[in-house]
Amino acid sequence: MALLALLISGCGSWSWGRRSAGPVGWGSADRQDPALSGNGRVLASVVRRDGRDTVLLQEQPSGTVLPLRHLQRLQPHRSPSLSWNGRYLALLVQEGPQRRVVIEDRATGRLHRLPLPGSLVPDSLSLAPDGRRLAVATEGDGRSRVQLYDLTALLEPDLPAGLPVRGTPGEAR
Amino acid sequence: MTAVASSRMRTAAVAIVAALPPLLAACMGPLPQPLVGLNQRLEAAGPARAPSLAGDWMALIVSRGGRDRVELVDLQRQQPVPLPGLERPDAQPLSVAVDGRGERLALVRQLEGRTELVLYRRNLMALQPVPLQPPGVPRRVSLRADGRELAVEVSRQGQWQVDLIAVP
Numbered sequence: 001m002a003l004l005a006l007l008i009s010g011c012g013s014w015s016w017g018r019r020s021a022g023p024v025g026w027g028s029a030d031r032q033d034p035a036l037s038g039n040g041r042v043l044a045s046v047v048r049r050d051g052r053d054t055v056l057l058q059e060q061p062s063g064t065v066l067p068l069r070h071l072q073r074l075q076p077h078r079s080p081s082l083s084w085n086g087r088y089l090a091l092l093v094q095e096g097p098q099r100r101v102v103i104e105d106r107a108t109g110r111l112h113r114l115p116l117p118g119s120l121v122p123d124s125l126s127l128a129p130d131g132r133r134l135a136v137a138t139e140g141d142g143r144s145r146v147q148l149y150d151l152t153a154l155l156e157p158d159l160p161a162g163l164p165v166r167g168t169p170g171e172a173r
Numbered sequence: 174m175t176a177v178a179s180s181r182m183r184t185a186a187v188a189i190v191a192a193l194p195p196l197l198a199a200c201m202g203p204l205p206q207p208l209v210g211l212n213q214r215l216e217a218a219g220p221a222r223a224p225s226l227a228g229d230w231m232a233l234i235v236s237r238g239g240r241d242r243v244e245l246v247d248l249q250r251q252q253p254v255p256l257p258g259l260e261r262p263d264a265q266p267l268s269v270a271v272d273g274r275g276e277r278l279a280l281v282r283q284l285e286g287r288t289e290l291v292l293y294r295r296n297l298m299a300l301q302p303v304p305l306q307p308p309g310v311p312r313r314v315s316l317r318a319d320g321r322e323l324a325v326e327v328s329r330q331g332q333w334q335v336d337l338i339a340v341p
Contacts, residue, residue, distance in 0.1 A: 038318030135225075153206065
């Protein structure tokens with residue numbers, strides 16, 4: 001076991017396949033906060049557009065930009081996170097003075113808002129690939145914390161093709 | 174106003190009132206539910222940040238005793254699992270990501286004055302450095318749920334870029 005671990009840790013860069021995430025466009029070259037869908041076919045990242053940090057959703061490997069309906073006036077965007085097929089995009093947006101957690105359902109066009117207790121400011125998030133849970137890192141009350149939320153009453157699961165969907169929303173815990 | 178028009182207005186008003194409850198319910202919608210038991214355990218574990226969810230696993234960075242460390246939580250058992258060979262007391266974790274089997278963790282950490290990207294395989298208890306080509310300074314990392322690819326935010330010559338790296 002130790003020998004195998006040593007062999008693995010000694011592997012060089014030859015074994016790592018690399019590719020670029022593709023051009024950003026929009027006159028900006030900076031690209032931050034990457035997140036891949038569970039199947040790797042969609043990449044979310046944050047780019048600077050018209051001076052505002054804006055989430056960019058692209059098919060991979062073609063780089064084709066995918067449309068988003070609700071996020072145009074809610075910049076800056078931060079911490080995007082995608083479900084398995086990229087149906088759900090969770091991220092932090094700015095609504096007036098408030099930084100909020102939202103989830104855009106690209107299949108239905110709905111925008112779900114996640115209310116947080118008033119004193120907590122979201123800092124980053126992670127959406128489970130199946131869309132059943134959400135983890136939110138917050139700052140507030142003098143400390144940072146991570147809290148988990150059950151989304152099964154809110155979202156249909158976004159599963160790999162061929163997997164059966166068991167139960168109905170609210171039952172699949 | 175004619176009797177017919179008045180009747181139509183009454184009908185419309187009744188229809189609007191009847192439609193209000195379902196409309197309001199649709200506006201409110203179901204809300205995400207905090208996972209109270211897990212959240213209490215997380216709260217007790219100490220200040221935490223940078224979560225990464227996949228499958229029944231959550232990786233995150235927890236501060237304890239003045240030191241940041243990576244934790245991997247089994248969400249079914251609501252317990253952290255050991256990560257032998259991952260931690261070094263002199264390393265500062267910056268970003269972590271886990272795959273859907275809780276088998277692979279990608280980690281950006283500062284160690285001995287430099288920032289590096291590493292891949293940890295839990296079944297081997299082994300860390301593997303992930304070289305960046307061309308060289309750059311990694312900051313945030315994301316791992317595909319199937320563990321086959323990394324997306325890494327890298328600073329090169331003052332510019333932030335995203336590298337996609339297939340995991341062998």
